[in-house]
Amino acid sequence: MKPNYRRCVSCRQVAKKESFWRIVRVHPSGQVQLDSGVGRSAYLCPNSSCVKAARRKNRLGRSVKARVPEQIYQTLEERLATRTSTERQQ
Secondary structure: OOOOEEEEOOOOOEEEHHHOEEEEEEOOOOOEEEOOOOEEEEEEOOOHHHHHHHHHOOHHHHHHOOOOOHHHHHHHHHHHHHHHHHHHHO
16 A cells, blocks of 8 residues: 555545544553544544444444444544535535
C-alpha cells in the first residue's frame, strides 16, 4: 500500500487516510476514542453501510483489540446524519 493510504475495516476499500474516520485505542489507558490519540487505530469509511457492518460484526472491536463503547457508534451515526443533510442542501 502507498504511504498515507489506509484500508476500511468494513468494506476493505483503500484510499487516502483523510477520507476515513479514525478510531483509536489510546495507549496506555486502553480507552477507545475518535480521531485523535496515539495507539492502535482502525479506519472506517464515512458511509452508513460500513458503519452498520462494523457494528453488527464487531469489526472495530477486533481491529483495535478492545471493546468499542456504544457512544462511539452513536457519534459516528450523528456524523453520518449531518453529512447527508449537508449534501442534500448543496
